[in-house]
Each structure stands twice: as C-alpha cells, then as structure tokens.
Amino acid sequence: MQFYGTTLSSRLFLGTAQYPSPKVLCEAIAASGCEVITLSLRRETSDGAGTGFWQMLRQTGARILPNTAGCHSVQEAVTTAQMAREIFDTDWIKLEVIGHADSLQPDVFGLVEAARILSEDGFKVFPYTTEDLVVGEHLLQAGCEVLMPWGAPIGSGQGLRNPDGLRAMRAHFPDTPLVVDAGIGRPSDVAAAMELGLDAVLLNTAVAKAGDPVGMARAMAQAVAAGQAGYQAEPMPRRDMAVPSTPVLGLAELT
Numbered sequence: 001m002q003f004y005g006t007t008l009s010s011r012l013f014l015g016t017a018q019y020p021s022p023k024v025l026c027e028a029i030a031a032s033g034c035e036v037i038t039l040s041l042r043r044e045t046s047d048g049a050g051t052g053f054w055q056m057l058r059q060t061g062a063r064i065l066p067n068t069a070g071c072h073s074v075q076e077a078v079t080t081a082q083m084a085r086e087i088f089d090t091d092w093i094k095l096e097v098i099g100h101a102d103s104l105q106p107d108v109f110g111l112v113e114a115a116r117i118l119s120e121d122g123f124k125v126f127p128y129t130t131e132d133l134v135v136g137e138h139l140l141q142a143g144c145e146v147l148m149p150w151g152a153p154i155g156s157g158q159g160l161r162n163p164d165g166l167r168a169m170r171a172h173f174p175d176t177p178l179v180v181d182a183g184i185g186r187p188s189d190v191a192a193a194m195e196l197g198l199d200a201v202l203l204n205t206a207v208a209k210a211g212d213p214v215g216m217a218r219a220m221a222q223a224v225a226a227g228q229a230g231y232q233a234e235p236m237p238r239r240d241m242a243v244p245s246t247p248v249l250g251l252a253e254l255t
C-alpha cells in the first residue's frame with residue numbers, strides 16, 4: 001500500500017500514548033508489526049517525557065508520524081507541525097484540529113485551512129476528519145493525498161459508528177488511501193473497517209488500555225489481515241430473506 005509514494009506492507013498504524021510502560025509500548029509495536037507510529041508533540045513535551053521517549057521510539061525502526069493532537073486552532077496546528085518537522089526530520093504530519101471539547105470532533109473548516117497551508121509548505125498531510133464527502137473533496141483540493149475518517153470519538157472504543165458513511169467514502173474516493181482513525185475498541189472493529197475496503201487503520205487507546213497490550217496489538221494485526229483478505233475475497237451480498245444453502249435436488253421422495 002502506498003502513502004505519498006512510500007510503500008508500506010503493514011496496514012496498521014499505532015499510537016504511542018497511555019501505555020503502562022515504555023517497555024510494554026515497544027513490545028506492542030513489535031507485536032503489531034506496524035511500520036508507522038504516531039506521537040503527539042504537544043503531549044510528549046508537556047508531560048516531560050521529551051527527547052528520551054522520542055529516541056526510544058526512533059529505535060523501534062518504525063516510521064514516525066508526528067501528530068497535532070490537542071491543537072484547537074489552525075495556527076496552533078501549523079506551528080506544531082512545523083516544530084515536528086524540525087524535531088523528527090519528516091514532512092509527514094497527522095493533522096488534527098479539534099473543534100469540540102467533549103467529542104474531540106475535528107473542526108473541519110480549520111482542518112481544510114491548515115491542510116492547505118501545510119501542503120503548500122511541502123508537508124504530506126494525513127488529516128483526521130469526519131466521513132463527510134464534501135469535506136473530503138476540499139481536503140484533496142487543499143493538497144492531501146490521504147484521508148483519515150474517524151471511526152468514533154477518540155478514546156471512546158465505540159468502533160465504527162457510521163459504517164455506511166465509510167462505505168460511501170470508499171465508493172466516492174476509490175483511488176485515495178483511506179485510513180480509519182480513532183474510536184476503535186476491538187479487533188472486530190478493525191476487521192469491519194478493512195472489510196469495507198478501507199486501506200488501513202490507526203489506533204491507540206484500544207491497545208494501550210487493554211489488559212494485555214502486547215496481546216491486543218497482535219490481535220489487531222491479525223484482524224487487519226483477516227479483514228483485508230475478506231475484502232479481497234469479495235463477500236457475498238446480504239439478503240433480506242433466507243435462501244436454503246442445502247440443495248433440494250436429488251432428495252429421496254418419501255411416500
């Protein structure tokens with residue numbers, strides 16, 4: 001799968017916050033087989049974890065996708081992205097402009113504006129957005145080549161709240177990489193996203209807050225593979241009525 005011309009073999013992106021320990025985090029990254037990890041510049045700098053934590057993440061070998069989590073304005077997100085580019089030496093940025101405190105719903109107007117500013121500045125933007133098709137169009141026009149629709153509010157573990165909306169996105173943007181971002185709770189949510197034909201999944205809390213984060217990271221990777229294989233195998237259509245699966249031809253007639 002290609003994202004901005006970079007080929008990745010894993011379709012799972014992992015967040016790096018809230019793990020019980022750095023050791024468990026590193027083991028979870030390894031167990032997931034993910035090639036991209038995301039981290040929040042604001043959160044890590046504000047809690048003092050700082051450069052030691054970043055060094056440790058670099059040593060995992062995974063590609064770092066800095067994010068602008070916690071940014072509530074265009075200016076804040078743009079400045080954070082620029083700092084991230086300098087610190088991590090990458091032009092990839094997961095762009096979050098949060099618009100609503102309780103749901104952490106993206107401010108899609110600010111998101112499009114920030115995406116345009118950052119794209120014009122050479123960034124490769126991964127925008128955390130809603131499943132709105134028109135917003136998606138505006139993000140592509142702003143320079144984005146990837147869309148990251150939410151599954152459910154960040155950290156809620158609710159799974160896919162609007163599968164029909166995600167299906168519509170897949171149909172409307174057949175050639176744009178689509179990554180479900182946020183709200184995943186269980187491996188079955190991951191498999192469902194992949195069965196809808198989405199290209200990848202980004203998740204954090206479901207692994208970090210699991211009883212066994214390493215086991216859950218492994219399960220999520222297996223769910224990505226199962227869902228992707230299921231999508232490629234073209235599931236049968238759903239039917240409203242029963243259709244006998246046992247042929248009746250050739251049965252003995254009892255008189």
Ligand SMILES: CC(=O)[C@@H](O)[C@H](O)COP(=O)(O)O
Binds near residue numbers: 038094154182184205
């Ligand atoms: C780490 C990160 O980027 C999160 O903001 C992301 O959206 C994942 O959300 P969940 O924690 O719900 O998986």
